[in-house]
Amino acid sequence: MIFLIRRKRMTDELLIKVLLKESTEEENNKVEKWLNTAEANKKHFSQLETIWQVSNSLKNENKRDEEQAWTNFKARRADLKLQGNNIKPLNVGKIWLRIAAVLFIAVGGWIGYSLYGPVKYTELVATNQVRTETLPDGSALTLNKNSKISYAAHFKNNRKLKLEQGDVFFDVAKDKIHPFVIDIEKISVEVVGTSFNIKHIKKVTEINVETGIVKVRLANDEIKLYKGEKIIINNNTLKLIKEQSTDQLYNYYRSNMFQANNIPLSKLVIALNEAYGSNITVEENIKGLTINTTLKMGSINQNLEIICQTLNLQLSRNGNTVLLSDKK
Numbered sequence: 001m002i003f004l005i006r007r008k009r010m011t012d013e014l015l016i017k018v019l020l021k022e023s024t025e026e027e028n029n030k031v032e033k034w035l036n037t038a039e040a041n042k043k044h045f046s047q048l049e050t051i052w053q054v055s056n057s058l059k060n061e062n063k064r065d066e067e068q069a070w071t072n073f074k075a076r077r078a079d080l081k082l083q084g085n086n087i088k089p090l091n092v093g094k095i096w097l098r099i100a101a102v103l104f105i106a107v108g109g110w111i112g113y114s115l116y117g118p119v120k121y122t123e124l125v126a127t128n129q130v131r132t133e134t135l136p137d138g139s140a141l142t143l144n145k146n147s148k149i150s151y152a153a154h155f156k157n158n159r160k161l162k163l164e165q166g167d168v169f170f171d172v173a174k175d176k177i178h179p180f181v182i183d184i185e186k187i188s189v190e191v192v193g194t195s196f197n198i199k200h201i202k203k204v205t206e207i208n209v210e211t212g213i214v215k216v217r218l219a220n221d222e223i224k225l226y227k228g229e230k231i232i233i234n235n236n237t238l239k240l241i242k243e244q245s246t247d248q249l250y251n252y253y254r255s256n257m258f259q260a261n262n263i264p265l266s267k268l269v270i271a272l273n274e275a276y277g278s279n280i281t282v283e284e285n286i287k288g289l290t291i292n293t294t295l296k297m298g299s300i301n302q303n304l305e306i307i308c309q310t311l312n313l314q315l316s317r318n319g320n321t322v323l324l325s326d327k328k
Helices: 002-019 025-035 039-062 066-078 094-116 249-255 265-276 300-311
Strands: 121-126 131-134 140-143 147-152 160-171 180-184 187-191 195-201 204-211 214-218 221-225 229-233 242-244 257-264 279-282 290-296 313-318 321-326
Touching (some): 002 025, 025 039, 121 140, 140 147, 160 249, 180 195, 214 229, 249 257, 257 265, 265 279, 265 290, 300 313
Parallel strands (some): 160 180, 279 321
Antiparallel strands (some): 121 147, 131 140, 187 214, 204 229, 214 221, 257 290
């Protein structure tokens, strides 16, 4: 019984050491293995992490220094009856002083957490221009026009985001202890360190992976995507099914190129309309035509001319609407 108590306390000490960013690579690997052993371990670490985040905020707000917290903690501990006499006392150094402060403030932290409510999020919005941002953990984002995403407070220790709409490319900083999680309505995307693109428009979500591994969850279904793979999810999706990425069209807002590699004309037109805010339509009988070309993000009229020449089509205008049709 005494052994179990000691083991648990030492485990919490190591977890807090990881939270304080003062652990070694070997200790990080040890904690990572422990987290992957059981869901209960992940839950325990998450709870401890929340205590650290909230109690640390309260500590700053109340101007309570760590020395005073340690004194109060010792006074409380003196009133407790420890089980057994064989537990070797902690060697109180600088790090354990900080750990004691966190543990003492934890009680007030839980109260503060209930008062503060859910985790607060910071919004990132791109309106009429492509926007690039670097998150607190070093991860880089590129937001296409008309995109909206938000990330949690204390992001280095709580790497959670919400994608509400739009097109975002993620280049995620590696952190095995704190997975990078993106919530998109009922979809959850989780990574450690990788690069990928998520497009979420009108209830349709498309994920393309460029490097690393991306884990996607929907209800009770889960799938892993690897480099060069993609998945498309809509309201009718019951089972997650991945496929190979056949083109780089999704990347147009970063590369400033429309790379159409034998894709349906209708798919290229959708990308053009998104990029230029245009209203290009395609006659029904030619929607299935495939096109193999590369267009620069330049003049839309010039790009339309190249499309017509490539597929032997004609162009007609009616106000702001452009119609592509077969030559008669």
